[in-house]
Amino acid sequence: MAQVTLRKIVKEYEGGVQAVKGIDLDIADHEFVVLVGPSGCGKSTTLRMIAGLEEITSGDIAIGGALVNDIPPRDRDIAMVFQNYALYPHMTVYDNMAFGLMLRKFDKGEIRRRVENAARILDIGMLLDRKPKALSGGQRQRVAMGRAIVRDPKVFLFDEPLSNLDAKLRVQMRTEIKKVHQTVKTTTVYVTHDQIEAMTLADRVVVMNHGVIEQVGPPQELYHHPATKFVAGFIGSPAMNFIPVRLEQGGAALNLELPGGIVLPVPADRTRRYTPHIGRELLFGLRPEHLTEVRPNDHRENMAVFEAVPEVVEPMGMETLLHFWMEGAEICARIDPATPAEPGRGLPLAADMNQMHLIDPKTDRVL
């Protein structure tokens, strides 16, 4: 029983900066929720309010059904992993992990059993007698996680735990965290600004921007059905292309008129949805992976082909990125590396219109 509930949480720092502007969030028992968003959007502040390290200006936080607004961190039964690990430098790895249990007056045998169990899960059994100074970044990270695991708390809180690690280790530890969560199943709130981390780890992703929640949902839903322009642009890498278009009636179907005279047909199943917006200037969103080379024998429906002249060609190995400009909008396409492409020479590209998004530029909401 450890759901976490946030109701109308507001955080205003001294000087009137509103870091969090009234967010509502329900986290289920055993759930792995990732808060993601650009720097300064209030992720850490939200997490620290759940931890009790930061006072809330208004609103309610409940952990496991009990209101914790005025309960100090030590009585909230949570564990937190910090970005720079915050291990006690004067204690051995064992003591670092045992500290919380010792303060809670667990008996020696139980402490030993728990620490050794956590050490086994994290594979740090041979490090127990060392001081943090003698550990590598990845090992410190594991110890920090071990310190959280031994406590067997109601909730794990992670604040960018992997951002001090190098790229390779980060991927490895990401898997490790996922594995640990599958083993212990503790409710987890995880903060990161890395959307790939968010997508790979989360049961549900919370996208934040400027102190508000833009959208909450499982990773696939955010990817396929972003609710706002911000989410559409934030999730996915390289980011979604946005092209200013005009929506026009073309017989029974609808057409998008792109700058440069290109006309793309809108799939028939979207006609109903978009009809109210005919004649408006809108923003057309399409992910680079849905803008590809023209494949022979491609029988998918609603593929629209047009000619583009790439200005930059970036071979990535497993794919090649093309960049071109359309009336000021930079467009990125992902093509098969076998397709010949060079800067300045036009080639036909296929847009998968089934994956298109239309955004109302006035509200920034996806239509």
Add this chain to the structure above:
Amino acid sequence: MAADGTLAAGAPRTAGHGRATTLERFARRRSTIAFMMTLPLILVVAGLVAYPAGYGMYLSTLNRRMTENIGFGNFEILFDSDTFWNVAWQSCIFAITAVVLKALIGFWLAHMLHDIPAKGQRKWRGMLLIPWVIPPALSTLGWWWMFDPSYGSINWLFSVVGGPQIPWLGEPWWARASIIIVNVWYGAPFFMIMYLAALKSVPDQLYEAAAIDGATGLQRLRYVTLPMMANIISITVLFSLIVTFANYDIVRVLTNGGPRDLTHVFASYAFQVGILSGNIPRGAAVSLFMFPILAICAFFVLRGVTRRNKEQM
């Protein structure tokens, strides 16, 4: 050590005439350079510390008129003198009590300051440092006036609130306490500033981690702050112990050793015996006693510091 080798091996080959002379190689050695660069300091230490210390040892073996060498004669006389043992006893009590009080008060002040937001903190820090920057001979004179039993402000304040009238400098135990009070007043800001720096260097996240781990404020102090500050604390205590043990001006100005030579410490007694009574060799012998006591303290404190340094950081 590796750099030693590279320097010695790499440099000569480019020297043009094939093989460098031994002298050249010697001059290029890293240890030689290091020695040359610390030479000025070594000279200063030798001239202002080693030479006087050696000369002091030599002096302590002479007779009163400094005409003949009497070996350990001065020390034997001192060992037989009650006054000397009083001085030794008083020095130890004075130094230990004063240092402990300074450390506690400094620690407390540092904590108070640390909790004040940055803007007000500078103002308070500046004010609290004032006792430490006034020349102690002058401030002690001020205290001497305040301690005056009939005209001093302290007893006057006591009389206003109906407290007792205290013979501050006239009664041995009160005189000892007065000396300690003044020394603590003068020295606590030094501890405060050292501890404040140490407190600032403890990352906030350690406290947050401890708070989440379940530590109360007191437990955070015991398990995080104190261990993290252990080195600063022991070095500051050692340093202060040396300075306090060798304190001269406060005793000299406040009580001049009285009443009945009961508040003398080594330094003021050495001055009394050596300069005022004109027995320079015996004065030197008195002052030499500070050395072994402090050396033992320094040995243990510094050993602890080295050990902790190796383990942490």
